[in-house]
Amino acid sequence: MKVRVDQDKCQGHNRCYSLAPELFDVDDFGTAKELNDGVVPPGLEDKARLAVANCPEYAIELIED
Amino acid sequence: MAGIHPPVTDWATDFDHTDPVWAADPYPIWADIRASGCPVAHSERYGGVWLPTRHEDVSAIAYDTDHFTSQSVVVSEGRPMMPAPQGIAPPISSDPPFHHGARRLLLPAFSPKAVAVLEPFTRQYCNELLDAVEGKELVDGAVDYAQHIPVQVIAKMLGFPPEAADTFRMFVHNALEGVDLPVEKRIENFGLLDAYLRAQVDDHIANPRDDLTTFLLNAEMDGEPLNPEHVGGTIALLLIAGIDTTWSAIGASLWHLAKTPADRERLAAEPELLPFAVEEFLRAYAPVTMARLVKDDFEFNGCPMKANEWVLLPFPAANRDPEVFDNPDEVVIDRVENRHAAFGLGIHRCAGSNLARMEMQVAIEVWMDRFGDRFTLADPESVTWSGGQVRGPRQLPITVN
Numbered sequence: 001m002k003v004r005v006d007q008d009k010c011q012g013h014n015r016c017y018s019l020a021p022e023l024f025d026v027d028d029f030g031t032a033k034e035l036n037d038g039v040v041p042p043g044l045e046d047k048a049r050l051a052v053a054n055c056p057e058y059a060i061e062l063i064e065d
Numbered sequence: 066m067a068g069i070h071p072p073v074t075d076w077a078t079d080f081d082h083t084d085p086v087w088a089a090d091p092y093p094i095w096a097d098i099r100a101s102g103c104p105v106a107h108s109e110r111y112g113g114v115w116l117p118t119r120h121e122d123v124s125a126i127a128y129d130t131d132h133f134t135s136q137s138v139v140v141s142e143g144r145p146m147m148p149a150p151q152g153i154a155p156p157i158s159s160d161p162p163f164h165h166g167a168r169r170l171l172l173p174a175f176s177p178k179a180v181a182v183l184e185p186f187t188r189q190y191c192n193e194l195l196d197a198v199e200g201k202e203l204v205d206g207a208v209d210y211a212q213h214i215p216v217q218v219i220a221k222m223l224g225f226p227p228e229a230a231d232t233f234r235m236f237v238h239n240a241l242e243g244v245d246l247p248v249e250k251r252i253e254n255f256g257l258l259d260a261y262l263r264a265q266v267d268d269h270i271a272n273p274r275d276d277l278t279t280f281l282l283n284a285e286m287d288g289e290p291l292n293p294e295h296v297g298g299t300i301a302l303l304l305i306a307g308i309d310t311t312w313s314a315i316g317a318s319l320w321h322l323a324k325t326p327a328d329r330e331r332l333a334a335e336p337e338l339l340p341f342a343v344e345e346f347l348r349a350y351a352p353v354t355m356a357r358l359v360k361d362d363f364e365f366n367g368c369p370m371k372a373n374e375w376v377l378l379p380f381p382a383a384n385r386d387p388e389v390f391d392n393p394d395e396v397v398i399d400r401v402e403n404r405h406a407a408f409g410l411g412i413h414r415c416a417g418s419n420l421a422r423m424e425m426q427v428a429i430e431v432w433m434d435r436f437g438d439r440f441t442l443a444d445p446e447s448v449t450w451s452g453g454q455v456r457g458p459r460q461l462p463i464t465v466n
């Protein structure tokens with residue numbers, strides 16, 4: 001499983017970062033970026049889904065294997 | 066507040082967001098309009114104002130900076146005097162391309178890391194507020210508690226004297242809840258705010274220090290210092306945008322817990338749910354409705370919008386749209402899927418959202434640490450709500466023990 005942030009859509013609500021800091025980081029301007037090329041380590045799939053389900057801008061894409 | 070507008074009799078064609086019925090309970094109004102054949106209502110008041118109620122329409126308008134301007138985001142009888150794209154209080158009143166830079170220079174001060182630094186101060190202050198009511202059986206969650214928290218935090222960030230809290234709150238009230246006043250009165254009120262801020266800014270010019278005011282005075286955009294209207298407007302915005310919004314959000318959260326034993330007991334027993342509960346309170350009781358002005362005549366989803374008409378952006382209504390949220394009128398403190406729009410959508414996303422979330426979280430945590438689940442609404446009838454575009458409890462008597 002992978003996650004990908006569309007930085008054009010991301011407006012820095014920082015929901016992904018607070019729900020799944022293992023998968024996302026945010027810069028000083030609030031823009032999010034996936035960590036580790038977006039690869040979701042085993043066991044963190046639910047956190048990835050949670051981040052997607054809480055992004056108000058629909059900016060996170062989930063790529064299931 | 067004694068308004069100058071007659072009471073509303075038909076919400077679909079003559080709505081008024083300052084009507085006491087709206088302040089008391091706007092959700093059925095929005096639900097009726099949303100479910101009607103015409104989910105974007107229109108009223109002739111305020112020189113023409115539109116009201117979208119579906120998430121889809123609210124977000125489409127928030128994203129559409131070509132047809133709608135942010136020059137003024139508070140509906141009133143008048144129209145803004147400061148031209149686009151800077152507007153009176155950048156970045157909230159700014160349009161692209163000016164908006165981007167004006168917003169960007171503010172963001173680092175409100176990043177998750179910057180906000181975390183303010184947490185211990187906030188926690189200590191919340192505790193002091195509760196120490197001050199120690200031993201009382203009746204505590205007003207709004208008057209004794211919620212209203213003070215954001216004022217103190219933003220005063221600290223800006224480097225303003227903490228004892229000026231009451232003065233700030235009066236300004237905020239005037240700016241956001243005084244929309245029903247005649248234009249001349251509003252101008253006079255803004256004059257008072259202006260004079261107060263000027264004194265603070267002059268003091269910072271004479272005595273620079275490590276705070277947000279000095280930062281703004283030294284900040285540059287495109288290699289140029291900010292013009293004085295920009296600095297003053299942004300400082301006014303930070304005061305106005307952060308205070309009664311957060312006060313309302315904290316108050317509404319306490320109101321919900323005080324009237325809902327099951328949620329109160331559950332949160333006391335499972336404090337790890339708090340971050341989810343905070344998001345759910347933000348969704349269900351989102352305090353802020355914004356507005357735009359229509360730039361030129363334009364048809365939006367079949368609605369013939371005229372230049373210079375207002376469009377309300379009721380994020381609280383978007384948050385109750387059954388198309389986006391399951392059981393939208395039910396408060397589910399561990400709701401898993403929650404793409405709520407309490408902090409807006411698109412380029413104007415609340416710059417203070419990380420700060421507001423921290424304040425809400427700390428305020429509720431400190432309250433629950435103190436009272437556990439032993440608090441309850443003293444008298445539901447005596448709770449009062451602010452009207453207009455920022456909605457939250459203004460009197461909230463709670464029995465504690």
Ligand code: HEM
Nearest residue numbers: 156157306307310311314353355408409413415416417421
């Ligand atoms: C729960 C509390 C709060 C809520 C619900 C809230 C809500 C909002 C909303 C909906 C917007 C979007 C405006 C638009 O689309 O026109 C906004 C913008 C803004 N808010 Fe907040 N706000 C809160 C607290 C704060 C705090 C604490 C601050 C900072 C002190 C703040 C500063 C701002 C600023 C600077 C903007 C303008 C951003 C821009 O135009 O780029 N807000 N807020």
Ligand code: SF4
Nearest residue numbers: 010011013014016055
């Ligand atoms: S939740 Fe969405 S909008 Fe917010 S920072 Fe993450 S990707 Fe960006």
